[in-house]
Amino acid sequence: MTSTDGEERMSDQPTDTNNTTGPQAPNGPGYAAQPPAGYGYPMAAPLPSGKATASMVLGILGLILIPIILPIIALCLGISAKRMADRGEGGGRGQAVAGIxxxxxxxxxxxxxxTVATIQAVGAF
Incomplete structure (x- = not known):
């Protein structure tokens, strides 16, 4: 169909009065842009493992109370807990390092x- 001013108009196509070119995108007017999937809130850090906490506590007690046995146990537990934290099997890497x-x-x-006790004991004879 031809109009009087030379423009063709088809009768079976709807006229566009709002100058839109199709359906509105989900982020159209009135909606905030959504982040891509997988980029939401960061995940919380894993809780410290019992080994890491025990390592740190035994390290502290080894410095204060029993300086021979507890530091050795703290060192072993700390190394084990740090390896677990590095593999992602638990948290508490900082506590494990403190225990180490x-x-x-x-x-x-x-x-x-x-050494000092031995030197003093030998010097007493």
Whole structure:
């Protein structure tokens, strides 16, 4: 069908009065842009494992109370907990490292104490 001013108009196609070119996108007017799937809130960090907590506590107690046995146990538990945390099987990597450090310090203090006690015992004879 031809109009009087030279423009063709088809009668079976709807006229577009709002100048839109199809259905509105989900993020159209009035809607905030949605992040892509998988980019939501970050996941919470895993809780510390019991080994990591025990390592840190035994490291602290090894420095204060029993400087021979507890630092060795703290060092072993700390290494095990750190490996677990590195593999992603649990959290508490920082506690495990603290247990390792305090275990090493406790072992060094125990070795120094044993050396000093031995020197004093030998010097007494």
């Amino acid at each position: 450090v305090m275990g090493i310090i406790g072992i060094v203090f125990a070795a120094i104490g044993a």
